[in-house]
Amino acid sequence: MTAVVALIVLLPFAAAVAGLLATRLGTRTERMAYRRAAWFAIAPGAASAALTVWLAVALAHGTGVSEGRFWSELLPGRVEGTLTVVETGSVPISLTLRADGLSVLAGILVVVVALAVQVYSVGYMRDEPRYPSYSAFVSLFTSAMLLVVYAGDLIVLYVGWEIMGLCSYLLIGHWWEDRANSRAAVKAFLVTRLGDVGFLFGIFVLGAAAGGFRIDDVLRADIPRGTLVAATLLLLAGVAGKSAQVPLQTWLPDAMAGPTPISALIHAATMVAAGIFVVARLYPAFLAAPPTLDVLGVVAAVGMLGAALAALAQDDLKRVLAYSTISQLAYMAAALAAGSDRAAMFHLVSHGAFKALLFLCAGLVIHHVGSNLISHMGGLRTALPVTFWTMTIGFAALAGLPPASGFFSKDAVISAIEHGTGPAQPFVYASALLTVGVTGAYAARAWLRTFFGPARIEPLPEPPPGVAHVFDGREAPPSMLWPAGVLAVPALLLGLAGPAAGVEVEWGPAAVSLAVALLGAGIVYALWRAAPEQDPARLLGPFRAPCERAFHVDAVYAALVVRPVLRLARGVVRADARVVDGAVRGSGRATLGLSGLVRLAQNGNAQLYVTGLLAGLVLIAVAAVVLT
Amino acid sequence: MHVVYPVVVSALLFSIGVYGVLARRNAILVLMSVELMLNAVNLNLVAFDVWLRDRLHGGQVLTLFVIVIAAAEVGLGLAIVLAVFRTRRTVDVDRLRALAEVVRAPDPGRPDGEGAS
Numbered sequence: 001m002t003a004v005v006a007l008i009v010l011l012p013f014a015a016a017v018a019g020l021l022a023t024r025l026g027t028r029t030e031r032m033a034y035r036r037a038a039w040f041a042i043a044p045g046a047a048s049a050a051l052t053v054w055l056a057v058a059l060a061h062g063t064g065v066s067e068g069r070f071w072s073e074l075l076p077g078r079v080e081g082t083l084t085v086v087e088t089g090s091v092p093i094s095l096t097l098r099a100d101g102l103s104v105l106a107g108i109l110v111v112v113v114a115l116a117v118q119v120y121s122v123g124y125m126r127d128e129p130r131y132p133s134y135s136a137f138v139s140l141f142t143s144a145m146l147l148v149v150y151a152g153d154l155i156v157l158y159v160g161w162e163i164m165g166l167c168s169y170l171l172i173g174h175w176w177e178d179r180a181n182s183r184a185a186v187k188a189f190l191v192t193r194l195g196d197v198g199f200l201f202g203i204f205v206l207g208a209a210a211g212g213f214r215i216d217d218v219l220r221a222d223i224p225r226g227t228l229v230a231a232t233l234l235l236l237a238g239v240a241g242k243s244a245q246v247p248l249q250t251w252l253p254d255a256m257a258g259p260t261p262i263s264a265l266i267h268a269a270t271m272v273a274a275g276i277f278v279v280a281r282l283y284p285a286f287l288a289a290p291p292t293l294d295v296l297g298v299v300a301a302v303g304m305l306g307a308a309l310a311a312l313a314q315d316d317l318k319r320v321l322a323y324s325t326i327s328q329l330a331y332m333a334a335a336l337a338a339g340s341d342r343a344a345m346f347h348l349v350s351h352g353a354f355k356a357l358l359f360l361c362a363g364l365v366i367h368h369v370g371s372n373l374i375s376h377m378g379g380l381r382t383a384l385p386v387t388f389w390t391m392t393i394g395f396a397a398l399a400g401l402p403p404a405s406g407f408f409s410k411d412a413v414i415s416a417i418e419h420g421t422g423p424a425q426p427f428v429y430a431s432a433l434l435t436v437g438v439t440g441a442y443a444a445r446a447w448l449r450t451f452f453g454p455a456r457i458e459p460l461p462e463p464p465p466g467v468a469h470v471f472d473g474r475e476a477p478p479s480m481l482w483p484a485g486v487l488a489v490p491a492l493l494l495g496l497a498g499p500a501a502g503v504e505v506e507w508g509p510a511a512v513s514l515a516v517a518l519l520g521a522g523i524v525y526a527l528w529r530a531a532p533e534q535d536p537a538r539l540l541g542p543f544r545a546p547c548e549r550a551f552h553v554d555a556v557y558a559a560l561v562v563r564p565v566l567r568l569a570r571g572v573v574r575a576d577a578r579v580v581d582g583a584v585r586g587s588g589r590a591t592l593g594l595s596g597l598v599r600l601a602q603n604g605n606a607q608l609y610v611t612g613l614l615a616g617l618v619l620i621a622v623a624a625v626v627l628t
Numbered sequence: 629m630h631v632v633y634p635v636v637v638s639a640l641l642f643s644i645g646v647y648g649v650l651a652r653r654n655a656i657l658v659l660m661s662v663e664l665m666l667n668a669v670n671l672n673l674v675a676f677d678v679w680l681r682d683r684l685h686g687g688q689v690l691t692l693f694v695i696v697i698a699a700a701e702v703g704l705g706l707a708i709v710l711a712v713f714r715t716r717r718t719v720d721v722d723r724l725r726a727l728a729e730v731v732r733a734p735d736p737g738r739p740d741g742e743g744a745s
Binding site for chain 1: 646649650651658721722724725726727728729
């Protein structure tokens with residue numbers, strides 16, 4: 001069984017190696033390299049997905065140790081295997097893989113979305129000369145994410161965590177010819193790195209306190225409460241970085257500079273959810289540290305409402321979805337803070353499905369229109385019927401309308417928050433309800449502005465890299481439509497599996513949140529009906545500009561952090577050039593100047609030399625006589 | 629005879645030799661001054677040999693060596709002076725400055741190697 005787990009992780013890795021090294025071996029044409037890269041990308045991914053399903057079935061029939069966690073009834077089995085234990089001299093590192101209900105839940109999401117994205121990319125990245133490296137990086141990312149999911153040791157988890165960050169950087173900057181794209185990649189890398197520092201130290205604190213990095217050992221160890229609070233707060237920094245939570249949320253909207261399938265896979269469904277997954281994985285430790293959960297709750301409450309308001313005002317379709325991702329991740333964080341990892345994981349899986357679907361559909365729309373901006377879209381309902389229906393399912397799930405999956409998972413989250421304890425609970429609950437309304441509003445706005453109203457297709461000038469598709473009036477090729485269609489199924493129906501997983505719908509809170517969401521959507525609809533030409537975001541009034549700029553957080557960070565750091569860096573460069581190099585050059589110049597004085601004596605008159613010799617001799621003789 | 633007389637004479641001879649080497653311009657006279665200094669040394673050697681009653685007469689033997697070497701040196705020196713005269717038409721020591729370092733004008737292109745780093 002452990003071999004199967006290892007195979008699930010290693011197959012995409014092998015695909016990445018093969019994709020990077022072997023796509024152009026012996027191929028003469030670009031076409032052949034492209035086809036071979038596509039096979040390398042899809043075949044191992046499909047094998048990995050099949051193995052994951054097999055593993056899930058095996059775990060469902062297995063009998064493991066009952067840990068009293070939420071997945072114990074559904075997937076009771078568990079597998080754990082240690083390859084070797086690395087002696088470090090102090091705390092040993094064990095190369096352990098484990099699979100239990102939680103890992104398999106997240107693992108299924110990862111392999112399914114990754115496979116859908118790989119198939120989609122074959123169509124989306126046609127005529128792209130760097131497609132082989134792109135698909136290899138996606139495979140590498142999949143492997144890293146699966147390593148995080150199946151890690152049985154915190155250090156192993158951290159390895160996958162960092163490789164994910166690297167792949168995210170590489171793929172955001174896929175079209176690095178455009179300066180803005182590579183800047184966005186660097187920003188994403190640096191901001192997540194800021195959180196990762198805290199994450200690594202959190203792991204160290206936990207490992208040192210527990211005497212080992214194995215997750216089971218850490219969770220069973222008797223760690224003093226102060227240490228636990230410190231460790232979980234440090235881990236929370238990494239979680240905020242990866243999951244784009246306040247205050248490290250600024251990188252995610254800019255990360256939309258990458259190709260749209262990447263946004264679907266990395267920046268919507270999997271990597272950004274890894275932070276939530278890690279908290280769920282170490283949940284007993286977080287439960288034993290209530291201050292951390294309070295901090296998480298406040299962070300989530302601020303993030304969900306702020307990001308939803310920002311999403312309402314964006315004009316770029318992908319940025320709308322990016323802010324909505326931040327907002328939905330904050331929901332999961334709030335559910336965790338309220339004490340329900342079950343609701344958080346449920347929302348994680350359903351959000352992964354419907355947000356990946358939304359991004360793939362957004363890619364179809366962008367592919368068709370040749371622009372990211374909503375103001376360039378409109379009236380696409382008849383031109384793109386398949387995309388319209390799949391994206392409608394996605395938006396319904398996002399807004400939490402029944403019977404889509406989002407309704408059930410969001411209800412689970414809201415009722416978890418309602419039942420939560422802690423000093424910040426009323427604040428979080430109010431923020432969550434408000435966010436439900438705003439979510440309905442921005443989902444309705446994007447839906448209406450994209451698919452209804454007057455068509456605004458116009459011949460565009462030469463499109464910039466990233467949207468380099470010429471309008472041809474037809475819907476996308478089937479390799480792009482099929483993944484969206486397949487993902488629409490779980491986005492629509494996954495919620496019905498909720499009761500099977502032990503999530504019962506609480507109809508009271510569900511009715512309230514549904515009413516709020518419909519209210520938000522209704523206001524936008526009324527505004528849009530009044531003037532289909534105009535953007536319904538005008539209902540924000542004077543707050544529209546701050547919302548569009550995401551409350552100027554970027555400007556504040558630029559003033560508080562970026563500019564001082566740049567100034568410091570420039571100072572260092574100047575000190576290096578003036579002081580360090582100046583000392584070296586100055587010593588050279590001083591030597592030359594001094595030797596110029598000595599050079600005056602070398603005038604070629606041999607008698608002068610002899611005179612000097614004699615004078616020296618006399619001096620030595622006199623000194624010898626006087627001093628002895 | 630007291631040893632002080634030959635020592636004083638040799639000191640005088642040596643001083644004259646030093647003055648000649650340092651002050652004369654004619655290369656041949658400089659060579660002669662060197663001979664004077666060598667002979668002052670010879671005088672010292674012989675005088676102290678006698679005064680110390682050295683049984684092996686090391687001073688006198690050394691004097692013979694010095695005379696031979698001085699003869700060879702003068703031969704070589706005169707040959708050099710002749711060669712110099714043939715090429716330069718002068719034996720004025722002050723004007724024979726080929727050993728002086730040639731002072732280059734500072735090159736504006738590479739001030740003291742700056743910009744090479």
